Amino acid sequence: MSAPKTQVVHVSCPSMDYDVHVGAGILSEVGAITRESCGGGRCCVISETNVAPLYLERVSQSLAKAGYEVSSLVFEAGEKSKNVRTLSWLLEGLAERGLTRDDCVAALGGGVAGDIAGLSAAMYLRGIKVVQVPTSLLAMVDSSVGGKVAIDLEAGKNLAGAFWQPRAVVADVTCLHSLSHELLTDSCGEVIKHAVLADDALLEELCARPLNGGDAAELDDAHLVDVVARNVSIKRDVVDADEQEHGVRQTLNLGHTIGHGIEAASDFALGHGSCVAAGLCCMLRACVALGWTDPALAQRVERCVEAHGLPTDTQEDHQTLMSYMTHDKKRHGDSMNVVVARGAEDVVVRRVSLDELARIVELGCGTKE
Ligand SMILES: NC(=O)c1ccc[n+]([C@@H]2O[C@H](COP(=O)([O-])OP(=O)(O)OC[C@H]3O[C@@H](n4cnc5c(N)ncnc54)[C@H](O)[C@@H]3O)[C@@H](O)[C@H]2O)c1
Ligand SMILES: O=C(O)C(=O)C[C@@H](O)[C@H](O)[C@H](O)COP(=O)(O)O
Numbered sequence: 001m002s003a004p005k006t007q008v009v010h011v012s013c014p015s016m017d018y019d020v021h022v023g024a025g026i027l028s029e030v031g032a033i034t035r036e037s038c039g040g041g042r043c044c045v046i047s048e049t050n051v052a053p054l055y056l057e058r059v060s061q062s063l064a065k066a067g068y069e070v071s072s073l074v075f076e077a078g079e080k081s082k083n084v085r086t087l088s089w090l091l092e093g094l095a096e097r098g099l100t101r102d103d104c105v106a107a108l109g110g111g112v113a114g115d116i117a118g119l120s121a122a123m124y125l126r127g128i129k130v131v132q133v134p135t136s137l138l139a140m141v142d143s144s145v146g147g148k149v150a151i152d153l154e155a156g157k158n159l160a161g162a163f164w165q166p167r168a169v170v171a172d173v174t175c176l177h178s179l180s181h182e183l184l185t186d187s188c189g190e191v192i193k194h195a196v197l198a199d200d201a202l203l204e205e206l207c208a209r210p211l212n213g214g215d216a217a218e219l220d221d222a223h224l225v226d227v228v229a230r231n232v233s234i235k236r237d238v239v240d241a242d243e244q245e246h247g248v249r250q251t252l253n254l255g256h257t258i259g260h261g262i263e264a265a266s267d268f269a270l271g272h273g274s275c276v277a278a279g280l281c282c283m284l285r286a287c288v289a290l291g292w293t294d295p296a297l298a299q300r301v302e303r304c305v306e307a308h309g310l311p312t313d314t315q316e317d318h319q320t321l322m323s324y325m326t327h328d329k330k331r332h333g334d335s336m337n338v339v340v341a342r343g344a345e346d347v348v349v350r351r352v353s354l355d356e357l358a359r360i361v362e363l364g365c366g367t368k369e
């Protein structure tokens with residue numbers, strides 16, 4: 001069977017215009033796409049210990065073929081590496097390799113690699129070019145697009161970062177064949193979030209045919225290209241309208257206020273997408289109880305989350321969740337912006353006091369023993 005046609009989604013936000021290439025077997029085009037979007041020179045590929053053995057050589061060869069002097073930096077895989085120590089090691093590594101402002105970084109991996117490599121590129125020499133090469137479904141549909149780059153602090157998720165748009169994104173869906181079923185499942189949390197935000201037909205499709213229905217190795221590339229490109233378009237529309245999250249971009253945080261709390265409270269034992277799915281369901285339950293949300297939507301989302309084998313709740317206690325949640329970037333003094341899905345494709349930002357937020361957590365998250 002021939003490879004599905006590559007889809008190109010164009011992002012046009014105030015600080016940058018770039019293309020997101022979504023295709024099957026396009027890892028070999030990373031070099032040419034990087035050359036076209038960044039120019040020549042040196043390229044340092046930043047990746048991690050799970051992804052590098054699978055894809056670093058192919059990407060490096062493609063870059064070398066396009067004329068780059070290629071180097072690499074590989075850090076220990078996992079969310080626990082998304083911290084200031086790894087960031088410092090990466091920055092020193094870029095300096096040791098003599099990269100200049102004419103050179104670039106390729107971020108190869110899931111959201112962790114994309115976030116920390118993107119932040120390294122944003123900081124090194126006050127900013128060099130970066131191309132995102134996402135390899136997890138989550139990174140393809142979400143983290144590689146839109147320019148949020150960050151590390152975690154002890155106090156919580158993504159608490160130090162920047163907005164630093166890539167020059168290009170190359171999403172090769174054949175990389176998803178090497179994901180375990182568990183990792184594929186985790187990524188589906190953000191896909192469901194996007195469906196609730198802006199694609200009710202996708203929510204229906206996901207309920208009827210969960211994306212993780214089969215084995216990752218048997219995924220249908222044409223279907224994946226379609227789903228990834230639809231998700232990227234949803235995110236693109238929001239980022240183009242509000243790059244720096246002063247307004248509508250906050251809606252992309254649907255499920256994250258509680259989700260980030262669950263993730264940090266688990267000490268990152270739970271994946272980001274699973275926490276977003278649980279945070280989304282908790283928030284919907286609370287919002288139904290408060291009369292803010294159509295109960296039918298909450299039921300449909302819970303069914304879809306369950307159908308993917310993702311969690312719909314948390315056993316973390318309310319105080320612990322609140323202690324992480326109050327560091328959220330949507331906080332303003334004694335109040336917080338929360339993202340409320342009133343119905344399908346009808347999502348708003350609402351200001352609540354911290355007391356109201358605590359009530360939301362109590363209403364939405366499971367009763368503790
Ligand atoms: N910047 C943003 O806009 C944004 C959006 C969403 C999530 N995020 C961040 O992204 C991170 C979550 O992303 P993630 O789920 O990709 O995490 P991740 O990068 O840790 O990847 C998940 C796991 O999959 C492995 N992996 C990745 N690609 C693989 C492949 N093709 N084959 C086999 N294994 C592979 C990784 O090594 C890791 O073990 C979180 O830190 C989250 O905060 C950022
Ligand atoms: O791109 C955005 O904007 C998002 O909110 C996407 C989220 O899925 C992502 O997890 C993001 O990193 C969360 O941002 P944060 O500002 O709450 O850390």
Ligand SMILES: [Zn+2]
Nearest residue numbers: 190256272276
């Ligand atoms: Zn997220």
